[in-house]
Amino acid sequence: MQLEEVYKLYVNDLYRYLFSLSRDHFVAEDLVQETFFRAFLTLEDYEISNIKAWLFRVAYNAFIDRQRKNKRIVLGENMEEVTVSNVRSPEEKILEREGLDQLLEDLNSLQENEKQAILLCDLHGLQYQEAATILDLKLNTFKSHLLRGRKKLTEIVKERMRRDERR
Structure with a gap:
């Protein structure tokens, strides 16, 4: 064919x-x-x-x-x-460092248990149970501290951003 x-x-x-x-x-x-x-x-x-x-x-x-x-x-x-x-430029590295410094400053305004919960889970990537054991807290108590800390931190960051926009 x-x-x-x-x-x-x-x-x-x-x-x-x-x-x-x-x-x-x-x-x-x-x-x-x-x-x-x-x-x-x-x-x-x-x-x-x-x-x-x-x-x-x-x-x-x-x-x-x-x-x-x-x-x-x-x-x-x-x-x-x-x-x-x-490959990051020096400017990007400085901005990243400033952002981390600002975050740590915002974290210091939280209660100690809330601050530790966020540091252990969100910055160091530990599981909830591991972090609760480190802080010698029951799992549900730990989760409450973490939730409250995240909400407060979110509000602090939003307020700082509003202040920065007004400048």
């Missing part, structure tokens, strides 16, 4: 199949072209008994190849972003 005949018979079926995989009209069209290009390269040398099944397999492989290629590109972009984000 000639490639032109194969094209006329199966182009619409392949397009619908590839569209259902990619959900993008332009990608599906590109993949149909890729499929028939691969068919052109192969059909000259080989006689294929079930051409429709073979074309669908080629189309699927073209789709997978495209997905892999796109994943590599996205990964490469993400790697670049990660690399760039890890």
Whole structure:
């Protein structure tokens, strides 16, 4: 069977199949072209008994190849972003340090149990039970201190931000 005949018979079926995989009209069209290009390269040398099944397999492989290629590109972009984000300027380091100093100052305005609960859980990442054991508190008492401390800290930060906006 000639490639032109194969094209006329199966182009619409392949397009619908590839569209259902990619959900993008332009990608599906590109993949149909890729499929028939691969068919052109192969059909000259080989006689294929079930051409429709073979074309669908080629189309699927073209789709997978495209997905892999796109994943590599996205990964490469993400790697670049990660690399760039890890390099901080001196200004960013100063701002981060000032922010931490301000947070510690805000924490000092809380009651001691509330301050310790926030430091252990939110800054050091301990589990509630671990932090409660360290502070020698029952779990529910610890959770109450943590909740109250977070609410107070949120209000302190909001108030500071309002003051800064007025300046």
